[in-house]
Amino acid sequence: MKLDFVRNTKRNMLAGVVASVAGMVLQFVNRTLFLWLLGPEYLGLNGLFSSVLGVLSLAELGFSTALVCAMYKPIAEDDRELLCAYLKFFRDVYRGVGTAIFVLGLCLLPFVPRLVHGSVPEGLDLRVLYLIHLVNTSASYFLFAYRGSVLHAYHRGDLLVNMNTALRFAQYFTVLAVLLLTRNYYHYVLVAVAFTVLNNLAVLRMVRRHFPSITPHGRLAAWRRKALLNDIKAIFLHRVGGMISSSVDNLVISAFLGLVAVAAYGNYYYVMTVVAGLVSVGYGSVVAGLGNKIHTVSKEENFRLFMKMVRLTMMAVTGCGAVMMALYQPFLREWTKNNPDLVRHALTPVLMVAYFHVWQARQALLSFKSAAGLWHADRWKPIVAGAANLVLTVGLVVELPGDYKLDGVAFATLATYALIQMPWETHVVFTQFFGRHEERRYWRMQGAFALLAAVLCAAAWGVARAIPLEGIPGL
Numbered sequence: 001m002k003l004d005f006v007r008n009t010k011r012n013m014l015a016g017v018v019a020s021v022a023g024m025v026l027q028f029v030n031r032t033l034f035l036w037l038l039g040p041e042y043l044g045l046n047g048l049f050s051s052v053l054g055v056l057s058l059a060e061l062g063f064s065t066a067l068v069c070a071m072y073k074p075i076a077e078d079d080r081e082l083l084c085a086y087l088k089f090f091r092d093v094y095r096g097v098g099t100a101i102f103v104l105g106l107c108l109l110p111f112v113p114r115l116v117h118g119s120v121p122e123g124l125d126l127r128v129l130y131l132i133h134l135v136n137t138s139a140s141y142f143l144f145a146y147r148g149s150v151l152h153a154y155h156r157g158d159l160l161v162n163m164n165t166a167l168r169f170a171q172y173f174t175v176l177a178v179l180l181l182t183r184n185y186y187h188y189v190l191v192a193v194a195f196t197v198l199n200n201l202a203v204l205r206m207v208r209r210h211f212p213s214i215t216p217h218g219r220l221a222a223w224r225r226k227a228l229l230n231d232i233k234a235i236f237l238h239r240v241g242g243m244i245s246s247s248v249d250n251l252v253i254s255a256f257l258g259l260v261a262v263a264a265y266g267n268y269y270y271v272m273t274v275v276a277g278l279v280s281v282g283y284g285s286v287v288a289g290l291g292n293k294i295h296t297v298s299k300e301e302n303f304r305l306f307m308k309m310v311r312l313t314m315m316a317v318t319g320c321g322a323v324m325m326a327l328y329q330p331f332l333r334e335w336t337k338n339n340p341d342l343v344r345h346a347l348t349p350v351l352m353v354a355y356f357h358v359w360q361a362r363q364a365l366l367s368f369k370s371a372a373g374l375w376h377a378d379r380w381k382p383i384v385a386g387a388a389n390l391v392l393t394v395g396l397v398v399e400l401p402g403d404y405k406l407d408g409v410a411f412a413t414l415a416t417y418a419l420i421q422m423p424w425e426t427h428v429v430f431t432q433f434f435g436r437h438e439e440r441r442y443w444r445m446q447g448a449f450a451l452l453a454a455v456l457c458a459a460a461w462g463v464a465r466a467i468p469l470e471g472i473p474g475l
Contacts (some may be wrong), residue, residue: 015280019165024274026172032335033179036069050110064090064149069373070224071153076296083150085218086467089225090146098141105134129189136193143200147207150214157208163202166433171195202304234375238382248390249409264342265406267332268349275324277362279316293374302368303434308421309364310442314449317360321353326464328352345403351410357453358417361446363424369429378428385420389413415436 069089074082112130144308151160171191178187207214220228253262293302336342369375389412396408413437430439 008208011156016159019168020277020281021159022165023168023277027270027274028150030069030172030175034175039108053109064146066228066235066373066375068149068153069231070143070228071149071369075077077155081152081218082214085214086148087150087214087227088216089220090149091216094141094146098138101141102134102138104137105130105411116256122414129185132186132189132193136189136196139193139196140200144204145200145217148203150207150211154211156210157230159206160203163206165201167199167202181327191463231373231375234379234387237379238375247391252390252393252397253409255269260341261406263272264344265409267336267342268324268328268344268352268410271324271331272352273330275320276356276360279313279320279365299384299434303438306364306434307441307445309367309443314361314365314445315359318449318453318456321453322460324459325349325357325457327475330464332470334475344406347404347407348410351407355410355414355417357450358414358422361449362417362422363430365426368433369425371427372433374428377432378424380432381421381424385416385424386422389416431470 027380030078031472060156068085071083071086073084109127109130112126144211148160151157174191175188178184178191222431250262250266253265293305329343329346332343393409397405398413400408426439426442
């Protein structure tokens with residue numbers, strides 16, 4: 001069964017653009033309310049709990065990624081019975097994963113207060129808040145989140161995205177009302193739990209409506225389970241490295257510098273991830289379609305499509321990076337009311353823009369790598385990069401002067417992305433799938449866009465500095 005790549009990509013891109021813009025606005029409003037109504041310490045708590053639970057989510061190992069990739073071939077062959085068997089296997093695994101996450105989370109409960117350096121907002125019990133966040137994280141594994149894999153595998157993720165966008169609007173308006181009326185952080189996290197349950201029920205209803213014949217039943221052959229487990233082992237190593245490169249940053253900042261520093265770094269990181277979310281609409285819309293094409297068209301056609309993806313992605317990344325360089329500091333001054341604890345010096349946005357460029361420059365390649373299931377070949381890459389990132393982050397936070405400690409966190413991740421992860425994964429894709437003779441074309445394009453980005457960022461920064469206006473008119 002050959003899926004309609006162009007039509008499904010358009011659907012996914014339209015849904016992704018709407019979701020990204022809506023998410024950008026809603027997250028901004030939510031984060032602003034935290035800053036103005038509750039204070040930066042609460043933002044720090046959110047970042048801390050997200051990081052801790054991100055570590056616990058390693059228990060998922062990568063089942064969802066491996067399963068969706070395994071579904072591409074039976075979809076191409078229109079083998080519904082095999083799809084049903086995969087879905088049942090996924091359901092059983094997810095229930096075990098949910099149990100593991102909850103039990104491991106309870107084991108960490110006594111140590112939660114030790115993760116915060118300095119004071120905690122008055123009247124808050126860190127253990128109670130952590131338990132609520134833990135329930136929210138594990139709930140989806142016991143409910144129906146696994147059903148969404150069917151939509152992703154059929155390149156109809158737009159259905160999930162549209163549903164999630166509608167629920168996010170409802171959730172953020174509920175949160176807005178709760179914060180304005182009560183200014184109570186406990187109520188905020190309880191609203192999140194309620195909407196997690198609603199989201200899972202909506203996923204179940206949607207999959208039953210569009211793919212009623214695909215239900216969890218049947219049994220996978222032993223060799224298929226073994227192949228899935230081999231992929232999962234490799235993906236697990238990738239997840240460990242990714243966790244070290246992301247979640248550990250907030251843990252290190254909290255342990256060494258405190259919650260306000262977590263909030264300051266989180267604001268810069270938030271702006272970068274919002275912009276990255278807009279760029280990711282492009283490559284994120286095509287992954288399932290790529291999985292189908294890998295099984296239905298030639299490698300030459302896939303390479304031509306890959307280079308188009310790289311070119312379009314890097315055009316967006318380069319333009320966004322220049323705008324970020326111009327607006328980062330003026331925007332954060334307005335947003336945080338020029339709070340000296342939250343607005344950093346000029347080096348911080350430079351590092352965050354460079355971080356953004358290198359992070360996003362990898363994504364088209366990673367999309368093809370994921371669609372082709374090439375996880376085993378570079379399974380040790382994320383461990384090596386994650387360990388280097390952790391050691392470098394801690395070392396720089398300890399050794400750098402006070403005003404530059406947070407910059408050390410961004411620099412550590414940037415360095416490991418540029419010097420370890422990107423070269424390694426590029427080598428794997430061009431030796432395992434496309435062919436070494438095409439690799440030079442890819443690197444030449446990346447080099448040209450890196451040079452263009454440097455020139456445009458410098459020009460944008462200079463023009464922004466020359467504008468004499470302050471405040472919103474200046475922006």
